Amino acid sequence: MPYSAPGKALIAGGYLVLFPEYRAYCVALSSRMHSVAVKSDERVLTFHSPQFSTSTWSYDLDDVQPQKNPFLNAVVQVCGAYFGELCGGSIYIFSDAGFHSQHESTPMPDYPRFRTHRKSIGSVPKTGLGSSAALCVVATASIVEMMGRANDPHFTRIVHNIAQIAHCVAQGKVGSGFDVAVAVYGSVQYSRFTPTMIPKTITPESVRPVVDMKWDEWLERCALPPSVSVLMGDVRGGSETPAMVQKVLAWRDAKPEEAEPIWASLDGANNALVAALIRESEPHAIRICFDHIRAQLQAMTKLTGVPIEPESQTKLLDAAKSIDGVINGVVPGAGGSDAIFLLVESDKFDTAKQALSIDPRFAKVKWLSLHQEAVGLRREEASYPGVRAHSHS
Ligand SMILES: Nc1ncnc2c1ncn2[C@@H]1O[C@H](COP(=O)(O)OP(=O)(O)OP(=O)(O)O)[C@@H](O)[C@H]1O
Ligand SMILES: C[C@@](O)(CCOP(=O)(O)O)CC(=O)O
Known part of the structure; x- marks a missing residue:
């Protein structure tokens, strides 16, 4: 079998x-x-x-x-x-x-x-x-x-x-x-x-x-609510997860006074997102949760020097947010330059994907044909x- x-x-x-x-x-x-x-x-x-x-x-x-x-x-x-x-x-x-x-x-x-x-x-x-x-x-x-x-x-x-x-x-x-x-x-x-x-x-x-x-x-x-669909973009920049993890954990050990408030805020923002997804909140509420998550990831990027949400990815995610139907996005997993993950309103998915595909700001991004399953x-x-x-x- x-x-x-x-x-x-x-x-x-x-x-x-x-x-x-x-x-x-x-x-x-x-x-x-x-x-x-x-x-x-x-x-x-x-x-x-x-x-x-x-x-x-x-x-x-x-x-x-x-x-x-x-x-x-x-x-x-x-x-x-x-x-x-x-x-x-x-x-x-x-x-x-x-x-x-x-x-x-x-x-x-x-x-x-x-x-x-x-x-x-x-x-x-x-x-x-x-x-x-x-x-x-x-x-x-x-x-x-x-x-x-x-x-x-x-x-x-x-x-x-x-x-x-x-x-x-x-x-x-x-x-x-x-x-x-x-x-x-x-x-x-x-x-x-x-x-x-x-x-x-x-x-x-x-x-x-x-x-x-x-x-x-x-x-x-x-499971993500049916009103929300996934769009993954392969950015092909590559990232070194083990080295990134090592540096972030070293920072957390060395500077707990800096790290702890950020981890607490990030955890709060993560939990708020999960609650919003479970409640099937309006796209705007989900967008705000991602903004909070990204703000903490950007702060960690600055403080650790680890490219969790590097500038190039911030530009892509901000540009994606300006497309009708794109709720928000995040650099998944350890972050870095290899992918972006977008949540898109399901009823606007096709038009949003089409708009992203012809937008020169995403010329280097390969949009993957996959969905949540x-x-x-x-x-x-x-x-x-x-x-x-x-x-x-
Ligand atoms: N179709 C396949 N057939 C045989 N081996 C495979 C196959 N796909 C993956 N592998 C093995 O997994 C390795 C890739 O794993 P790696 O952990 O580097 O990446 P990943 O799991 O795809 O991504 P990430 O860890 O970033 O999520 C390959 O080098 C190979 O050893
Ligand atoms: C940074 C970490 O929390 C996530 C790594 O995720 P990914 O392999 O980049 O998708 C490491 C881990 O969970 O093992």
């Missing part, structure tokens, strides 16, 4: 969500990562990602060695520790167009939602929708299915916990985990798990109890290019 999991945008709670006392508002997107498992009797597990050049990673199950994909390495390692032994076969990965820059790519014949790229996965620029988190989730789901546990009542929890651990192992750090949570559960309000949940070394003894337990993260499923990990009935047989467990 194929699985798919969504990409994400963190629209409120960046940085704060690294601490369990704050909540973030995370939107799941219609760009999804897919995986299909085909079991075999061989002692080799091979991942294929046919949209990219040089995109096969094979693991000899009797002597697992790291391959050139840290996220798949970590999934295989953590699943191996949890299950003791893995099944051989192939797992095919497909990612929707929104995850990667579409430059130098062509739609796959008969499957236009997937594009073929001339380069390898590591050389194709990403758009920041959380491809690695969604990959860890679907790859784990396929392995859990191959192990005969697709109908386990705790299937979702097992996949979530393994994928969180694997994602941390691959990144070499413990992030907030909101991206993996969205890939599994869809749009959520989220508070993080205790970071020490993640085992320092991956062994059956350290992994099994943690995967089998209910974690202390808090999440509540949510609140659902997380799900089974798919679809067929996939070049995949001959599906396994059934």
Whole structure:
């Protein structure tokens, strides 16, 4: 059975969500990562990602060695520790167009939602929708299915916990985990798990109890009101999330008298936005909440020197606000120069998108064809290019 999991945008709670006392508002997107498992009797597990050049990673199950994909390495390692032994076969990965820059790519014949790229996965620029988190989730789901546990009542929890651990192992750090949570559960309000949940070394003894337990993260499923639509723009400037996080946290430690009032105001503004979205407030009220959030992000940018909402993004967001139907926007997640996220009145979406597309102030922005789709990990009935047989467990 194929699985798919969504990409994400963190629209409120960046940085704060690294601490369990704050909540973030995370939107799941219609760009999804897919995986299909085909079991075999061989002692080799091979991942294929046919949209990219040089995109096969094979693991000899009797002597697992790291391959050139840290996220798949970590999934295989953590699943191996949890299950003791893995099944051989192939797992095919497909990612929707929104995850990667579409430059130098062509739609796959008969499957236009997937594009073929001339380069390898590591050389194709990403758009920041959380491809690695969604990959860890679907790859784990396929392995859990191959192990005969697709109908386990705790299937979702097992996949979530393994994928969180694997994602941390691959990144070499413990992030907030909101991206993996969205890939599994869809749009959520989220508070993080205790970071020490993640085992320092991956062994059956350290992994099994943690995967089998209910974690202390808090999440509540949510969805943007139907009157509000999402428009993501790929700005292609790039940003360095780990370095940005390190600097912001260092500032918070070094200058608590400066940081604390800003974090308190930012948290207040984030919560006001969430309340306005839940209440389905008027566009003007939502616009004001975003103004408050952005004011705090701009203050943090000045005080830390970290480009959370750099000048170039301020210009774009302010220009977007002047377009009829655009409620407001924000630089999602850690901020930086790789994307902007706009909320648009649904009944004016088409005209607003058209106006943005022809406006020279947005000449460098590639508007992504995606929308909010609140659902997380799900089974798919679809067929996939070049995949001959599906396994059934
Ligand atoms: N379709 C795919 N097939 C195989 N590996 C993939 C695929 N998509 C992503 N990956 C893996 O994930 C890596 C990209 O993850 P990375 O964390 O750098 O970016 P992201 O998760 O898309 O964005 P962000 O962390 O900014 O939200 C790739 O280099 C590759 O290892
Ligand atoms: C800065 C941070 O809070 C959000 C990073 O989000 P993104 O990967 O830039 O979408 C880090 C984290 O939550 O792990």
